[in-house]
Amino acid sequence: MNEVDVFKALADPTRLKILECIENGEKCICKIIPYTGKSQPCVSQHLKVMKHAGIIDERKDGTKIMIKASSDKIFKIVDQVKKLK
Amino acid sequence: MNEVDVFKALADPTRLKILECIENGEKCICKIIPYTGKSQPCVSQHLKVMKHAGIIDERKDGTKIMIKASSDKIFKIVDQVKKLK
DNA sequence: TAGTAATATTTAAATATTCGAATTTACTTA
DNA sequence: TAAGTAAATTCGAATATTTAAATATTACTA
Structure with missing residues (x-):
């Protein structure tokens, strides 16, 4: 790490959007794709x-792959940067 | 911002090194240069x-330009990332 | 087993980043 | 004014990043 x-x-921006998408819990990649618009x-x-950076984890759920943040700390870090005036 | x-x-890495260099207060650019090795x-x-990102401020001191972090919060953010396991 | 859904990989193009060499600018001072 | 110091800009080369199209893989299901 x-x-x-x-x-x-x-x-x-796309990766921050992905984080935003999984902020309230894990999401299927198939839901993340339309969320990003990419x-x-x-x-x-x-x-x-x-x-690779170690900030997300994945888990298989049948056909799908569920993505979540490895640690909720990452959301706090993003928030702190947003609040840097 | x-x-x-x-x-x-x-x-x-070079920019993190620059931040490290100014962690304990403002430094002249002429001191930062050898610190980075670039x-x-x-x-x-x-x-x-x-x-441009708004994370540092500068101040002229005679011939020299002194650099400091715009906010100490940036050091906490870097520390938090370092501690992400 | 063939078809389908979900995801990964490969490829190529466009663009961005990192860096040092050369040069320039801005000040200060002898 | 000439010289020197500190820093910025320009430029070009090497490399990295971002993206979509095409294709491949994997695994479930009819």
Whole structure:
């Protein structure tokens, strides 16, 4: 878990949108895709970046893959940055 | 002050090093340069990114330019990311 | 087993980032 | 005014990122 990788994982509007989407609990990738307004491969790549940074976890649920934040701390960090005046 | 720009400003090892350098108070750019081990133009560009994101302030002191964090909150944010396991 | 749904990978194009070399600007001071 | 110091800008090269299209994989289901 490298700080630079975490900050990189947060330094993109689509990835922040993905975080926003899972803020209230885990979501299926198939729900995340329309939420972002991006293509399926694009979302898949972003999820890979976030997974690599260690900020999200996944779980299989039948055919689907459910995504959630590895720690709720990440939401607090994003909030603090938003509140930086 | 846009969140993505703030996270981008934090998503680089040299810029985190610059923050580390000014953690205990303002420093002259001429001190920051050797601290990073990078060239003067390179540091100048990084400072521009950080200034644009609104996370640092500058002040002239004679010939020199002193740099400090716009808010100490930024150090707490970096610490929290470091502590994300 | 064939079809389908969910997701990943590959590829290529456009764009952005990082960096140092060279140059420039702005001040200060001898 | 000339020289020197501090910092910014320009430029080009190397590399990374973002994205969608095309394709592949996986696993369930009819």
